[in-house]
């Protein structure tokens with residue numbers, strides 16, 4: 001038995017209606033996050049296990065082998081992100097993590113690569129990495145779609161309201177590997193700087209503590225505990241936008257314990273070109289946001305290779321990069 005003081009929902013109850021959409025919405029309004037348990041029907045424990053195994057195997061490979069899949073050499077933002085691909089977070093002076101990113105897998109040619117459309121790439125030397133990541137991606141997409149149905153219902157819309165915007169979503173799965181180190185421990189510098197996530201929800205699995213979330217009620221940072229075979233759902237910028245600010249995008253960061261750590265965030269998003277307005281249930285506003293424009297504006301700050309591609313004109317955008325993130329809260 002586990003004693004909880006954090007909001008936790010049983011996924012089965014959530015999909016069969018035992019937990020009301022209003023309750024889920026109110027939990028996000030109050031806390032900005034919740035944990036999900038009883039996921040066997042959508043993420044079997046062996047899938048969590050194989051995800052860990054593939055991540056461990058891949059990140060243990062020699063740098064040269066990993067760099068053969070460098071994200072900056074892919075047309076559509078897929079692949080390996082080395083420690084040196086450091087974004088502009090002011091509280092993240094030393095970066096001690098590497099990552100591997102995939103997106104929605106489609107056979108289409110990437111075309112305008114910045115729209116993140118096209119096929120995934122997988123390292124051939126990690127046996128079964130493609131099948132495990134793809135299965136995990138699909139499971140999270142299913143959970144994300146269910147969560148959006150609950151948001152639709154809590155907003156007095158048809159269950160299926162968002163389904164039309166989930167045809168090839170700009171949703172990414174990241175495998176993140178925080179390296180064992182003795183340079184960040186006890187420093188104020190974060191292992192990953194404070195930020196909100198840019199999508200609708202983040203659905204995250206972690207191997208060890210380190211994640212802190214900013215608690216709106218107590219106005220303080222809270223350690224997020226880690227439970228086995230459990231997911232943590234965080235509210236993102238697009239949820240804040242469409243709820244007219246009733247739900248706040250959760251501010252979070254990662255502190256370094258010095259120990260090796262893995263985390264696997266899935267960023268649930270809508271199709272790149274989706275233009276969102278505030279849902280009528282949550283207020284009136286003339287403002288709108290295109291989810292892909294907001295996402296790219298943030299990736300431009302996070303990935304030097306993207307900044308270089310945009311600034312040099314290699315990626316010709318048909319929109320202006322948003323200059324700041326209005327969802328930053330402190």
Ligand SMILES: O=C(O)CCC(=O)C(=O)O
Pocket residue numbers: 174176192197206210211252254262263265
């Ligand atoms: O590693 C973690 O626990 C958090 C990762 C994260 O916040 C992110 O990738 O956006």
Ligand SMILES: [Fe+2]
Pocket residue numbers: 195196197202252
């Ligand atoms: Fe995040």
